[in-house]
Every structure is written in C-alpha cells, then in structure tokens.
Amino acid sequence: MMDETLRAEIEDYMSRRSRNPNSLPPATISVRGYVHVPGRGAENIPPELLRLNPGKYQLTLANIPYRVAVVDQGDERYVMLFNEMRQRQREELFLIYLVAGALIMTLVSAAIGWWLAGRVVAPVATLARRVDKARPEDEVPDVAKGFSSDEIGKLARVFDGYLRRMRAFMDRERAFTADVSHELRTPLAIIQGAVELMEEDDSLDEKQQKRIARVGRAARQMIDLTAALLLMAREKTSDEPVEQxxxxxxxxxxxxxxxxxxxxxxxxxxxxxxxxxxxxxxxxxxxxxxxxxxxxxxxxxxxxxxxxxxxxxxxxxxxxxxxxxxxxxxxxxxxxxxxxxxxxxxxxxxxxxxxxxxxxxxxxxxxxxxxxxxxxxxxxxxx
Missing domain, CATH: 3.30.565.10 (Histidine kinase-like ATPase, C-terminal domain)
Structure with missing residues (x-):
C-alpha cells in the first residue's frame, strides 16, 4: 500500500510539475517529496537521499523510518518519502478499534441475543430466499420490499444497493466489451480484406505471396482469438441460448x-x-x-x-x-x-x-x- 501511495504521489507531482515548473512537491505529515535538478542546488534535500539510485528503499531519517521511492525523469530526480511510523500508528489504532468493536458487539449480541432470536429467524429466512432469487441483471432490485426499518430491513436495503452497483458494473462491462469488439474487429477486418485483395494480385512473385499468406494467417488467428476472448469475457448464464x-x-x-x-x-x-x-x-x-x-x-x-x-x-x-x-x-x-x-x-x-x-x-x-x-x-x- 505504501509503495502504491508513493507511486501515485510521484506521478501526480510529475504531472503537476509538467504543467507548472514552480509547483511544490507534497509536504504532509505522511508524505514528503523532493525534486533535484542538476545545477540548481540541493540544499533542501537530505544528503542520504542524494546518494540513492532510482528504486525503492527503507531508510531512517531523524529516528523516523521512511519508505522511499526514487524516480528519474530526464535530468530531474524525484524523491518521495512515506512516514512508516504514522502508518504503523494508524494500523495499531485501527486494530485497537477493531478489537474493541468486535468485543463490544460480542457482549451486546450475547446480552440481547436470546430476546431477538425468535423475532429474527423469520425475517432472515425471508431475506435469504429473496437474496438467493435476486440477480444483478434485474431492472429494479426488490430485496428490501416489505421489510421494516430494523436491522434486517437495513441489510435488505444494503443488498439492493449492492445489486444496483452490480447492475451498473455489468452495464459498463457490456459497453466496454462492445467498444473493444468494434475497435479490434474493424482494423482486423480491414487487414483481412487487404490481404484478400493482394492474394488476387497475379503480379506478385512467390516470395511476396508467401509473406502475404503469412499475414493472412496471422490476421485470421487474431480474428479468432479476439472472438474467443470476447466470448470468454461474457459471463455464461443458465438462460443463454443453447449453443449449436x-x-x-x-x-x-x-x-x-x-x-x-x-x-x-x-x-x-x-x-x-x-x-x-x-x-x-x-x-x-x-x-x-x-x-x-x-x-x-x-x-x-x-x-x-x-x-x-x-x-x-x-x-x-x-x-x-x-x-x-x-x-x-x-x-x-x-x-x-x-x-x-x-x-x-x-x-x-x-x-x-x-x-x-x-x-x-x-x-x-x-x-x-x-x-x-x-x-x-x-x-x-x-x-
């Protein structure tokens, strides 16, 4: 996660600096950046960082552990530091909250579980049946229909929200697949058509004909492979037409x-x-x-x-x-x-x-x- 953060910060700063050479590097509690340009001085960069080659490192500066990423772009060298101590503190705090939350929930559940058991079983069974029958492709999810505003009702509405997001994702995936299908098949069809025209040209010698035949075979293989990959990208469902x-x-x-x-x-x-x-x-x-x-x-x-x-x-x-x-x-x-x-x-x-x-x-x-x-x-x- 720290490496991904450093990479994102470096890319963001490079982008900002390309638009505004006077843009300052990030300087937050967790992330600090430097840029070194030969001939412009490096008084603000710790000397330990100037000796590093491009790559990823773990260093301790002023008794603080850092995760360091160094990237060169042209004559410029970008150095980004991530404060590992802050990350560890957040992780420890999160773990404390997680354990405390789990403990509190366990105690509360044990105290009131006997009272809720009878009232919860029936709604849960109903919810389970509806979730089992629900499908992301349904136009309007109705899992939460008829539930009250209690915990089970909230859970049902969460499922409805999840199904809506799944539907949106599937719509985007279908649109992407259709776009990719068009963008890939069109140039391949053009290549295939051009090859077929050249194959009918009697003026080509044997060596040229072999090369054209090789291009044609490669184009046909790419057409088949593209079709296969697009078919594999679609989820196979039970209600699809029976294949021949x-x-x-x-x-x-x-x-x-x-x-x-x-x-x-x-x-x-x-x-x-x-x-x-x-x-x-x-x-x-x-x-x-x-x-x-x-x-x-x-x-x-x-x-x-x-x-x-x-x-x-x-x-x-x-x-x-x-x-x-x-x-x-x-x-x-x-x-x-x-x-x-x-x-x-x-x-x-x-x-x-x-x-x-x-x-x-x-x-x-x-x-x-x-x-x-x-x-x-x-x-x-x-x-």
Missing part, C-alpha cells in the same frame, strides 16, 4: 489444414477418426482449444510424426517432438508461463484451460523431454 453442436472431426480437419504450413518436411501427420463426436460449444472456442494442441505438436516436432486421434469423448494429439521438462509439466497451464523451449507468449494453454473450465472439459498433458508429448482433451461436460 460442433462436429469435432470437422474442426480437427480445418485446424490441421490451417496449420499444415508448420509441419516440417521430415514430419509425418496421421489422423485417425475412430468416432465422430458432436458437442455443444461455440465453434470458435472449440477451434481455439484444438488449434493450440495441434499447433504445439506441429511447431515443436522438427522430425518424426504427429498422430491425431478422435474418440467418442476424447481428442488425443501425440508427437515425437522436443517434449517438456518434467519440472515444467505442472506449470504449462499457468498464464504467461513459458517453457525452456517455448517460442510463444505463454497465453495459449492458459486460454485452453479457461475454455475447458467454461465447458467442463479437461486437458491432460503427458510429456518426456526429448521424446515427445501426448495431449488429451476430454469432453467430460458433454458426455
């Missing part, structure tokens, strides 16, 4: 063809459709999951084979590629985790896990470094 069924084999076939350019000349790809499962899911999200597993197999298999098998409730992708280190297996689904041989950004398998959690699927990865990897996608939620 997807043919897993069709998705696998499309994904393999779209990523075949990643297959090396010495790698053999074999697909075994033992079954033709159909599952209820957004095709874009299913394609994202399957594409991640297949793309990883194609990318990290420099020679050997990639075997793809589709069963009733399972998709298995086995390769003879680099494999994954034993210590990294348990981390591959963590966001932004990159293995020692990874060339990606560490988002793919994290997104796979989020999509699987949404539908109740399960992804299992078994790998031996230097020998290959087997990834299995179980459609448990659709069995």
């Amino acid at each position: 069924e997807c043919d897993v084999c069709d998705v696998v076939r499309d994904v393999v063809e779209a990523h075949r350019y990643l297959v090396s000349a010495t790698t053999n790809v074999e697909i075994d459709y033992r079954s033709r499962p159909r599952i209820s899911a957004e095709r874009t999200l299913l394609s994202i999951v399957i594409a991640n597993l297949i793309r990883n197999a194609f990318t990290y298999t420099e020679s050997g084979s990639v075997f793809i098998q589709v069963d009733d409730n399972c998709l298995t992708v086995t390769d003879t590629g680099r494999g994954i280190h034993e210590e990294e297996i348990g981390k591959v689904f963590q966001r932004h985790f990159k293995g020692s041989t990874s060339t990606g950004a560490g988002i793919g398998l994290s997104l796979v896990k989020r999509i699987c959690d949404r539908y109740g699927w399960e992804t299992v990865i078994d790998s031996t470094e230097g020998r290959g990897t087997a990834a299995q996608l179980f459609f448990i939620g659709n069995s």
